[in-house]
Amino acid sequence: MNRNRLILIFGYFLLNLVFGTGCWDSRELDELAIISGIGVDKEGDKFNLSFQIINPTGLKGGEGGGNQGSGGGGTETFVVAQSTGRTIFDAVENVRNQIERIPFFSHNEVIVLGRQLAEEGIYPGVDFFLRSPQPRPTQWVLIGSEKAGDILRPKAEMEDTSARALKLLVDFGRQSWVPAINLEEVNAAMTQKRGAYLIPIVRVQGDKGKLFLDGSAAVMKRDKMVGEVNPGESRGLKWMKGEIRNAVVVSELPNQQGLVSTRIFLNRGSIKVNLTPEGIPRVNVYVYVEGEIEDMSGKFNLTSTPGMDLVKKQVALAIKKEIQSAFQKARSLNADFINIGRILYQNHPQVWEDMEHKWDEIFPEIRAHVTVGVSIWRVGEVSKPAISE
Amino acid sequence: MVFNKLKEKFKGLWADKKTPPPNQEEKKLLSRSLGKNEKYFRDTFNRCSDVIFRKFEVSVPDPVPVLMVYLDGLSSFIVGESVVRSLMNRYLKEKRRGDEPLAEHARDHLISVPEIKPEKDLGKLVDFVLSGDIILIMDGEPEGLVISSRGWEARSVSEPEAEPLVRGPRDGFTENIRTNTSLIRRRLKTSRLKLESLEIGSITKTAVIITYIDGIVNEKLVAEVRERLARIKTDSILESGYLEQFIEDNPWSLFSQVDVTERPDKVCGNLLEGRVAVLVDNTPFALIVPVLFLQFLQTPEDYYMRPFQASFLRALRLVTLNIALLLPSFYIAITTFHQEMLPTSLLLSIAQARSGVPFPALVEALLMEMAFEIVREAGIRLPSPMGQAVSIVASLVVGQAAVSAGLVSPAMLIVVALTAMASFSLPSSHATEAIRLLRFPIMFLAATLGLFGVMAGLLVILIHLCSLRSFGVPYLSPIAPLTLRDWKDVPVRAPWWAMFTRPRLIGYKEPQRQEFFQMPRPPKRRERKP
Numbered sequence: 001m002n003r004n005r006l007i008l009i010f011g012y013f014l015l016n017l018v019f020g021t022g023c024w025d026s027r028e029l030d031e032l033a034i035i036s037g038i039g040v041d042k043e044g045d046k047f048n049l050s051f052q053i054i055n056p057t058g059l060k061g062g063e064g065g066g067n068q069g070s071g072g073g074g075t076e077t078f079v080v081a082q083s084t085g086r087t088i089f090d091a092v093e094n095v096r097n098q099i100e101r102i103p104f105f106s107h108n109e110v111i112v113l114g115r116q117l118a119e120e121g122i123y124p125g126v127d128f129f130l131r132s133p134q135p136r137p138t139q140w141v142l143i144g145s146e147k148a149g150d151i152l153r154p155k156a157e158m159e160d161t162s163a164r165a166l167k168l169l170v171d172f173g174r175q176s177w178v179p180a181i182n183l184e185e186v187n188a189a190m191t192q193k194r195g196a197y198l199i200p201i202v203r204v205q206g207d208k209g210k211l212f213l214d215g216s217a218a219v220m221k222r223d224k225m226v227g228e229v230n231p232g233e234s235r236g237l238k239w240m241k242g243e244i245r246n247a248v249v250v251s252e253l254p255n256q257q258g259l260v261s262t263r264i265f266l267n268r269g270s271i272k273v274n275l276t277p278e279g280i281p282r283v284n285v286y287v288y289v290e291g292e293i294e295d296m297s298g299k300f301n302l303t304s305t306p307g308m309d310l311v312k313k314q315v316a317l318a319i320k321k322e323i324q325s326a327f328q329k330a331r332s333l334n335a336d337f338i339n340i341g342r343i344l345y346q347n348h349p350q351v352w353e354d355m356e357h358k359w360d361e362i363f364p365e366i367r368a369h370v371t372v373g374v375s376i377w378r379v380g381e382v383s384k385p386a387i388s389e
Numbered sequence: 390m391v392f393n394k395l396k397e398k399f400k401g402l403w404a405d406k407k408t409p410p411p412n413q414e415e416k417k418l419l420s421r422s423l424g425k426n427e428k429y430f431r432d433t434f435n436r437c438s439d440v441i442f443r444k445f446e447v448s449v450p451d452p453v454p455v456l457m458v459y460l461d462g463l464s465s466f467i468v469g470e471s472v473v474r475s476l477m478n479r480y481l482k483e484k485r486r487g488d489e490p491l492a493e494h495a496r497d498h499l500i501s502v503p504e505i506k507p508e509k510d511l512g513k514l515v516d517f518v519l520s521g522d523i524i525l526i527m528d529g530e531p532e533g534l535v536i537s538s539r540g541w542e543a544r545s546v547s548e549p550e551a552e553p554l555v556r557g558p559r560d561g562f563t564e565n566i567r568t569n570t571s572l573i574r575r576r577l578k579t580s581r582l583k584l585e586s587l588e589i590g591s592i593t594k595t596a597v598i599i600t601y602i603d604g605i606v607n608e609k610l611v612a613e614v615r616e617r618l619a620r621i622k623t624d625s626i627l628e629s630g631y632l633e634q635f636i637e638d639n640p641w642s643l644f645s646q647v648d649v650t651e652r653p654d655k656v657c658g659n660l661l662e663g664r665v666a667v668l669v670d671n672t673p674f675a676l677i678v679p680v681l682f683l684q685f686l687q688t689p690e691d692y693y694m695r696p697f698q699a700s701f702l703r704a705l706r707l708v709t710l711n712i713a714l715l716l717p718s719f720y721i722a723i724t725t726f727h728q729e730m731l732p733t734s735l736l737l738s739i740a741q742a743r744s745g746v747p748f749p750a751l752v753e754a755l756l757m758e759m760a761f762e763i764v765r766e767a768g769i770r771l772p773s774p775m776g777q778a779v780s781i782v783a784s785l786v787v788g789q790a791a792v793s794a795g796l797v798s799p800a801m802l803i804v805v806a807l808t809a810m811a812s813f814s815l816p817s818s819h820a821t822e823a824i825r826l827l828r829f830p831i832m833f834l835a836a837t838l839g840l841f842g843v844m845a846g847l848l849v850i851l852i853h854l855c856s857l858r859s860f861g862v863p864y865l866s867p868i869a870p871l872t873l874r875d876w877k878d879v880p881v882r883a884p885w886w887a888m889f890t891r892p893r894l895i896g897y898k899e900p901q902r903q904e905f906f907q908m909p910r911p912p913k914r915r916e917r918k919p
Contacts, residue, residue: 004393026725026839028749029740036733056740106729107736134729160737 033101036078037163039148040088040125041114047125048114049091050149051081052163053099054107059160077160080153088128105134109167111141111183112202114148118218118225123190130187137184140170143218143225145203154209162211166202169213173200176247177215179234189220194359195342196221196335198234219335227333229326236326237338239287239319239372242269248294251314258298262315262376266290273344275351281344283368285323291315292378299385308376316372323370331364340366417511423528426511427456433515434458440518447476447527449485449494456526463521465540468502472523472536475499492530500525504537516594539567546572549651549673551818554690562651562673566596569668569675572653573600577660581605587618595626596670600656605663605891605899613860614665614678629669629676636678638858643823646859648680655689663896665860679860679895683868683879685820686710691882700881705814707880712811714824717758718835718843720804721750726839742798751836753797757805758828760787765809862894884908 039050058075081098085091092103117125129135144151156165174180179198181189189197198217205212215231229237238244244267250259272284293302293311301307330338341359345352355362420426427442434440443457455476459469476499485494496505508514509532514524521539546568549561562569570584585599597618601611617636626632633647634640650656651673656666659677667676686706691699723730724739731739746753764783768776788806791797808828815821827850834842857864867875872893877883886907890900 026836027728029724029728029736029743030746032728032740034728034736034740054737054740056737057744059737059741104728107733109733136729164733 027102027104031101032104033099034104035108036161037110037112037152037166038105038108038129039112039114039144039152040117041148042117042120042125043084046084046086047088047091047117048082048084048149049088049095050152051083051095051099051103052078052152052161053081053101053103054078054161077155078162080149082149088125092128105129105132106136108135108139109161109163110139110170111135112144112148112151112166113141113199114144115146115225117148118143118199118220121223122186122220122225123223126183126186129183135183137187138182140167140180140182141186141199142166142170142202142213143199145201150209151202151204151211154204154211156211166211166213169211170200173213173215174243175245176238177231177235178213179215179217179237190223192222192342194336194356195339196226196330196333196337198229198237198337199225200234201228219329219333219337221335226335227329229329229337232322233326233329236322236324239267239289239323240269240271240285240326240338242267242287244289249291249315249318251311251318253296253298253300253314254310257300258296260296260298260300260311260314261294262291262311263294264289264291271338271340271343273340273347275348279351281340281351281355281362281366283327283340283366285368285370286373287319287323287370288373288375289315289319290375290377292376293380295380296385299387301384302379303383312374312376315374315376319372319374320370323372324368327368331366334360334364336363418509419511419514419526419531419533421529421531423454423456423526426526426533429511430456430458430515434518439463443473445473445477447491447495447499449491453491454528457523458518458526459523459538460518460521463519463541464523464538468536468538468540469523472500472502472525472538475501490530490532491527492532492534495525495527496534500534500536502536502538506535507532508535509533519594543568552650552652552655552688552816554652554688554693556693557690558652558654560653562653562668562675564671564673566598566668566670569653569673570598570600573656573660573666576653576657577602582660585611585615589618589621589623589632590626591622591624593625593627597626597632598668599665600660600668601665602660602663605661605896606665607663607895607898610663610665610679610860614667618667626669628672629667629674632667632669633676638860642853642857643826644682644854644857644864645685645819645822646678646680646857646864648677648684648817649674649819650677651675652689658689658692661902662891663898679858679862681859681862681866681892682820682854682857682864685817686815688816692885696882696884703880703882706816709811709814710820710824713808713815713821714828715831715843715847716804716808716811717754717828718831718846719840720801721754721832722835722839722843724750725836739798739800742800745795746798746801747796749836750801751832753801754804754832755829757787757791757797757801758808758832760791761805761809762825866894867892 033051033053034056035051036054037052041048041050055076055078058077081095083091083095083098085094095103111126111129113122113125126141130137152162154162156162159165159168170178170180178200181197181199186197186199189195197220199220200213200215200217203212203214204210215234217229217234218225219227219229235244235247244264247264249262249264251262253260267287267289269285269287272286274282274284276282296302300311302311326338330336336359340363341352341356344355417429431442439461441459441461445455445457446452447455457469457472476495485491492507496507508517508524514533514535517535518524521541523536523538525534525536543565544563546560546563548559552561560572562572574582579602581603583601583603587597587599588594589597599611599614599618614636618632621632621635623631623635629649633645633649637646639646648659656675656677660666664677664679667678669675686703691703694702724743728736748756764779764787767779767783771779788802792799792802812821812825815824831843831846834846838845854865855863855869863870866872867879874890875892877887878892886909889902889905891897891902893900
C-alpha cells in the first residue's frame with residue numbers, strides 16, 4: 001500500500017463522487033415549466049390551482065423562436081393549466097398530468113387567491129408556497145374579485161404575461177392606493193392573534209378582460225376575509241404608515257371656486273397610542289406630506305401666502321378625511337388593520353396584557369386625533385391663473 | 390504501481406545514462422607544424438562546405454606560411470578582409486625583433502582588429518571557428534590567434550510582435566544575444582548590471598546569459614539560477630522554452646512559474662525590482678524569475694500610463710481573468726441548476742434562445758468552446774492572408790450558421806465570444822494558457838455539481854496556487870502571504886512618486902527605490918521666488 005496506490009484509490013472515489021452521481025438536481029432550461037402566476041381557488045373541499053406557464057418560444061423579440069418556422073407571432077406567450085387536488089401539493093402534482101415539464105416556481109410573480117378561499121381561510125392555500133423553497137417570499141399576494149383562475153386567463157397587452165402585468169401594477173400602485181403585501185408579510189400577519197391586515201383585490205373589467213387594481217382591498221383577520229375597504233380607506237391607512245410615494249390628492253377650493261390636484265411625493269406618518277386618565281387608549285396620528293400643485297380648475301391666486309395656506313388646509317382636510325374613513329371602516333368591521341393593538345403592545349405592554357382578551361370590545365371605542373401637515377413646494381410653470389378674472 | 394512498472398520498463402534506458410557521453414575528447418594541443426594542423430582541421434571539418442581555408446604567406450621579412458580558417462556566413466567579411474590585407478602587405482615597415490614570436494608580433498603590430506587572443510587548444514580553436522571567429526595559425530608557432538569577427542546576417546531590432554504597446558519603447562529583442570544585452574545595457578548604465586555567460590547544450594553550445602543588478606538582487610537567487618542552469622545536461626537548447634522547463638519549481642503545474650518577454654524595457658523593469666533575467670542566444674524571448682501570478686495581469690505599459698488608467702486596466706484584467714476562466718461554467722451551472730438566480734426576464738430570453746437547441750448546455754458549451762479553440766489555432770498557424778479567410782469562414786459557420794441552424798443558442802455564442810475576448814485581453818499568453826486549459830474541467834464540474842462544483846474547482850486551483858513557488862517566492866504574494874506595502878503595485882498602480890520600495894520578497898536587499906515626498910506640488914510660500 002504505497003502512496004501512489006492510495007492516491008489512485010482516492011482519485012477513483014473522487015471521480016465517482018463527481019460523475020457517478022449523475023448530475024442530480026440538474027434541470028435543463030427546456031425541461032422547466034416556468035410559472036409566472038398562480039391562482040388558488042377553493043371548490044367545495046377541493047383546491048383548484050391555475051398555473052400561468054410562460055411559453056418561451058412565443059415570446060416577442062429575438063430570433064431564437066424562429067427556428068420552427070412561424071416565429072413569435074403565432075404562438076401564445078403563456079398557457080394556463082388547471083388542476084384540482086385535495087391539497088395544494090396534490091394539485092401541483094396533478095398538473096404534471098397535463099404539462100410535460102417540471103413546474104418551476106422560483107420566477108412566480110404573483111399569487112392570486114380566490115374570493116371563496118379568502119372567506120374560508122387562506123392558510124391551507126398558502127402553506128405550500130411558504131414551505132417550498134422555490135417560491136420567493138417577496139412575491140405579491142392578491143385576492144381575486146371572483147375566481148382566481150379567471151384573473152390569470154386574460155392576455156396582457158404590453159407585457160408577456162398577465163402575471164407580470166399584475167406585478168407591475170402592484171409595484172406602481174403601492175406608491176399610492178394599493179396596500180401591497182407579499183408572501184412573507186402575509187405569513188407574518190397571519191401569526192398575529194388580534195390584528196388584521198389588508199390584501200389588495202384584483203378585478204377583471206370589460207369583455208377583453210382588462211386587469212384592474214384600484215386599491216380596494218380585503219380585510220383579513222387571522223386568515224379569513226372579514227370585509228372590504230375601498231381605495232380611499234386603504235389609502236388612509238397608507239398615509240398613516242407614511243408609505244405614499246406618488247399620490248394625487250384632489251381637494252376643493254373654498255367657496256366652490258373649483259378643484260385643485262396636488263401630487264404628493266413625500267409622506268411621513270406616525271401613530272402614537274396614549275392612555276387617557278381613565279385608561280382608555282387614545283390614538284394620535286401625525287402625518288406630514290410634501291407635494292406640488294399639478295393642476296387647478298378654479299381661478300385662484302396661488303402666489304399669495306393666504307391663498308397658499310388655504311390650499312394647504314384643503315389638502316390636509318382631504319387627507320384627514322381618508323384617514324378618518326379608514327378608522328371608521330376598521331371600527332365598523334372590528335378589524336384592527338391599522339395595528340393599534342401592536343403599537344399599544346410596544347408602548348404599554350402591561351396595558352396590552354390586560355386589554356388583549358377584550359380587544360374586540362375596546363377597539364370599536366377607540367377614537368383617533370389626526371394632525372396633517374402639508375407643505376407645497378411648487379405650483380408649476382404658471383403661478384397666477386392662466387385665465388383673466 | 391504504474392510508476393513502478395514504468396520504472397521496470399525503462400530501467401535499461403536509465404542505465405545507459407550512466408555511461409559518459411561519447412563526445413569527451415582529450416585535450417589536443419596545436420602542433421608546431423602547419424601541415425599537421427591543417428590536416429587536423431581539414432579532418433575535423435570534413436564535408437563541411439561552409440568552412441573556408443585560406444593559406445597565404447606573411448613576409449616578416451622571411452615568408453612564413455599562414456592558415457586562416459573561418460566559417461563563411463558567420464564571420465564578418467570586413468574583418469576577414471582587413472586581416473588578409475594587413476598580413477599580405479609586402480612593405481611591412483615594422484621590423485620584428487628576432488626573438489619575438491610571430492603570433493605575438495602579428496597580434497601587437499600587424500592585425501588591426503580590436504579583439505584578438507592566442508589559443509593553443511585544438512578543440513577550443515574548432516569551437517571558435519564554429520562561433521564565427523577567424524583563426525590564424527602560423528607555421529612554427531605553438532599558438533594560434535583567434536580574431537573576433539562574429540558577424541552574420543541577423544534580423545534588426547524591430548517591434549516585438551507578441552507584446553505590442555501603445556505607449557512605450559518600440560524595440561524588441563532579436564535572435565542575437567549580443568544585440569539583446571546591448572539593449573539592456575543601454576537602459577541600465579551601471580557597472581552593477583552583471584551579465585554572466587554560460588554555454589548549455591553539448592551540440593548547440595547555446596550561449597546563455599544570466600543578468601541581474603548587483604546589490605539589488607538577492608545573491609542566493611542568483612546562485613540558485615546558476616545552479617539550476619548548471620544542472621542541465623542536454624544536447625540542445627534551441628529556445629528559452631527548453632530552459633524554462635528545466636528550471637521550473639513545479640513542472641507539473643499548469644501555471645507558468647517563469648515569465649517570458651521579448652521587451653528589453655520589461656526585462657530592465659524586472660531587474661530593477663531585484664529579479665534575474667536569463668537571455669538565450671538565437672531567440673528573442675528572455676526568461677524572468679521569480680514571477681508572481683499577478684504579474685501576468687500587468688503590462689509594461691501600466692508603468693508608462695497615468696496611474697488612474699493603469700489601475701482601471703488592472704481591475705479590468707482581474708475581471709476578464711474571471712470571465713475567461715468561469716463564464717461558460719457559470720452559464721452551464723445557472724441554466725441547469727440555479728435557474729432561480731437569474732432575473733426573470735433574463736431567464737426568459739435565455740430560455741427563448743435555448744428553445745429548439747438539441748443539446749444540453751454542457752454539450753453546447755463544449756461544442757462552441759472547441760470550435761473557438763480550433764478557429765484560434767487555425768488563425769495562428771496559417772499565413773496571415775489565409776488567416777483572414779479563416780476568420781470569415783469561422784465567423785459565418787461557427788457563429789451565424791450554427792445559430793440559425795438551431796445547433797447552438799445565441800446566448801451561448803455570446804458567452805463563448807465574451808470568454809474569448811476576455812482571454813485575449815489578458816496581457817500574458819503565459820497566464821491565459823493555464824486559464825484556457827482549466828476552463829474545461831471546471832465546465833464539467835459545473836455540469837455535474839452546479840455552482841458547488843465550480844466553487845470546489847476554484848478552491849482546488851486556489852490551494853494549488855497558494856502552494857506554488859517561483860524560485861522560492863510564493864506565487865500569490867503579495868496577497869498570500871500578505872504584504873500590504875506591495876499593494877501599491879498590485880491591485881492598483883500607484884503614481885511613480887509613491888512607488889518608494891521594491892517588492893518585499895524579491896527586492897529586499899535594497900528596498901528603497903527612490904526619495905520620499907516627491908509628489909509634485911506648488912512651492913510653499915517661503916520657498917517661492919520673489
